[in-house]
Amino acid sequence: MTTRAEAVLDTARAPRSKTLAAWLAFLGGPLGLHRFYLYGLGDMTGWLLPIPTALGLYGIERARMYGLDDGWSWVLIPFVGFTIAGCALMAIIYGLTTPERWNARHNPQVPPDALPGRTNWFTIGAVVLALLVGATVLMSSIVFSFQRYFEHQIEEGRRISQ
Structure with a gap:
């Protein structure tokens, strides 16, 4: 249920652009920028997204320091890759959402075919x-x-067989 104060704040906020959300998900997604843009600074997922990114970057640093034979590096490195891939998927989903559905979900105060939900070349x-x-x-x-x-x-197989 939406309270009266939330309804007033929701109608007072600027419409969210589908194009900007797609670019933020693509470029700043691993830091949660698209989530903060769409849902505000109180979005828990936005705050959690940098954790796997940081773990993956730590894995890359471990690989640089200890080499690729370091077991923790090859466990940690895919975290950053999967986070980037997931955010790229969100950018695709945002970009391919119809204007009516985008505006109904993120801009309920504007008409269904309003400009923020439209698709352009960007x-x-x-x-x-x-x-x-x-x-x-x-x-x-x-x-x-x-x-x-x-x-x-x-x-490990070689080590066991010897």
Whole structure:
């Protein structure tokens, strides 16, 4: 249930642009910027998104310091990749949402076909880049984790057999 104060605040806020939300999800998604833009600073998911990003960046730093044979690095690195891929997916979802559905969900105070929910070339650019980068990062993360996992299994098998 929405209280009277929330209803007044909701109608007073500026309409949320689908294009800006898609670009924020693509460029600043791992930091939760798109969530803060759409739902405000009280959004818990927005505050939680930097955690797997930081873990993945810590894994990259461990790989630089200790080499790729470090077990923790190959466990931690995919966190940043999967977070980037998930945020790219959100950018695609935002960009492909119909104007009526976007405005009904994020801009209930404006007409269903209002400008903030419309798709333009900048929105399409965000979708195309998010698809390109997101798919590349996702596949790279999957390949990296499986490669390191199977190499670890082979090493353990060799160690057991000796």
